[in-house]
Amino acid sequence: MQQRSxxxxxxxxxxxRKLFARSGYESASVDAICAEAGVSKGAFYHHFPTKQAIFLQLLENWLSGLETQLETAREGTENVAQVFVNMTALIPGIFRDADQRLPMFLEFWAQASRDKTVWDATISPYRRYRDFFAELIEQGVAEGTFREVNPQIAAEMIVSLAVGTLLQGLLDARGTDWQQTAIESMQIMMTGLAKEQK
Amino acid sequence: MQQRSxxxxxxxxxxxRKLFARSGYESASVDAICAEAGVSKGAFYHHFPTKQAIFLQLLENWLSGLETQLETAREGTENVAQVFVNMTALIPGIFRDADQRLPMFLEFWAQASRDKTVWDATISPYRRYRDFFAELIEQGVAEGTFREVNPQIAAEMIVSLAVGTLLQGLLDARGTDWQQTAIESMQIMMTGLAKEQK
DNA sequence: AAAAACATACCGTCTGGTCGGTTTTTCACA
DNA sequence: TGTGAAAAACCGACCAGACGGTATGTTTTT
Incomplete structure (x- = not known):
């Protein structure tokens, strides 16, 4: 069996993942990763051709995990409002993970802006998120829930809001209840998108 | 005279600034910075005690510059709507600078989440931005322009939106007209905040 | 016994930072 | 205004250590 492997x-x-989060991509040495994992350098380079390869693997794992979560929130729903309610329920979990992952996420983006390989790995899942929300908005417009907004732009706005809120939550962790901010921001945005105001 | 200095x-x-933007903080070596600047290593360490010191200086310069721009947008205005119109006019300039500065900005944040010194230098200007917008919202509520929203949370939302839009504009530079997205997002948000809907 | 998985010693390179020396600027005083 | 010495600015060779990656050998699984 290949269980040991x-x-x-x-x-x-x-x-x-731990060391990248703690000290950053450049500062987390291969030696340190091996020590933390309790394996030798030979084992490391048996499984991954380069240091960047493991970085890309972690990126892939995280982004596809997020995508799964999003699609789960849509599953079995018939109207758009329900999807956003489901997504609100995801927020605590996302924030819980964020502390561990966001510093690494920042590095991903910093690298993606310079390194073509990382950029490719980042941009396609990101575009899928954006398209996911664009479809959702389009559905909402068709349902009559939303005004006649441009779905692409509204989708970009949602992603911006999510990313921005997560980043602030990372930077200023103990200053605010960021989950509350996330929920209320979403409500303000929904009011701005909604067709009829109460 | 100290002009040469x-x-x-x-x-x-x-x-x-150039090299940090091009290759990142860690990868931009002091030697390379000196070569680019056309000075010797001795000159570098005569002016800055460490590599991190120059990083902090750049951070300071940029953040205080942004603050000046924001305050200029408020100057001489009497109602809140006018301030946001002025801020819209700032957007093209901000996006023009962003390409050069945002990769470095990402590094600032990544470092700030780990390094107390960088965190301190980042967090105080950031809080001033937030307070700036909170005051603005509060003024709008008092004027009757906005609903009775929590000014702190609305301010956090504005910053999130700004940061998120800039980051997406950096990452996916050629995919969208990000200035347009910034403006329309702002309008949607304003609609969500506004007291009376047309 | 073949192959996959893992260990370890090692290498060339690059890094931030130092240090002793040289050049340029400043300024008190003639 | 000229001057000379102190101080500031600058140079570039050098260092100790850390880094990613390799090469070769050993153990474990198939």
């Missing part, structure tokens, strides 16, 4: 690989990935 | 210092700062 898979365990080792998982240990390395986990250690890398 | 000041010129050298300016050269170093400018070279550092």
């Amino acid at each position: 898979e365990t080792t690989r998982a240990h390395i990935l986990d250690a890398a | 000041e010129t050298t210092r300016a050269h170093i700062l400018d070279a550092a």
Whole structure:
């Protein structure tokens, strides 16, 4: 069986995620990752060709996980309002993970703006998120829930709001109740998008 | 006169800004910065005690510049709507600068989440931005322009939207007209905040 | 026994920072 | 205004250590 191999690989990935989050991509040395994982350098380079490869693997894992969560929120719903209610329920979990992952996320983006390989790996899931929300808005417009807004732009606005709120939550963790801010921001935005005001 | 000294210092700062943006904080070596600036390593360490010091100086310069721009947008205005109109006019300039500065900005935030010194330098100007918008919202509520929203939360929403839009504009530069998105997002948000709907 | 998984010693390179020396600027005083 | 010495500005060779990656050997699984 290849069980030992898979365990080792998982240990390395986990250690890398921890160290990237703690000290950043450049500062987290391969040696340190190996030490944290309790394996040798030989094992590391047996599983991953370069340091960047493990970085890309972590990126892939995280982004596809997020996508799954989003699609789950839409599953089985018939109107748009219901989807956004479901998404509100996701917020605590997202914030819980964020502390661990966001510093790494910032590095992803910083690297993506310079490195074509990282950019490719980042941009396609990101565009899928955007399209996901654009479809949702379009559906809402068709349903009569939303005004006749441009779905692409509204989708970009949603992503901006999400990213911006997460980043502020990361930076100023103990200053505010960021979950509350996320929910209320979403409500203000929904009011701005809604067709009929009460 | 200390003119030579000041010129050298300016050269170093400018070279550092360029290289940090191009290759990132860690990858931009002191040697490379010196070469770009056309000075020696001795000159570098005569003006800045460490590599991090120059990083902090650039952060300070940028953030205080942004603050000045914001305050200019408020100057001489009497109602809140006017301020936001003025701010809209700032958008093209901000986006023009962003390409050069945002990768570095991402690094600032990534570092701020780990390094107390960088965090301190980042958080206080950031809080001033937030308070600036909170005051603005409060004024709008008092004027009767806005609904009775929580000014702090609305301010956080504005900053989130700004940061998120800029980041997307950086990442997906050629995919959308981001200035247009920024303006329309702002309008949607204003509609959500406004007291009376047309 | 073949192959996959893992260990370890090692290498060339690059890094931030130092240090002793040289050049340029400043300024008190003649 | 000229001058000379102190101070500031600048130079560039050098260092100790850390880094990503490799090469070769050993253990474990198939």
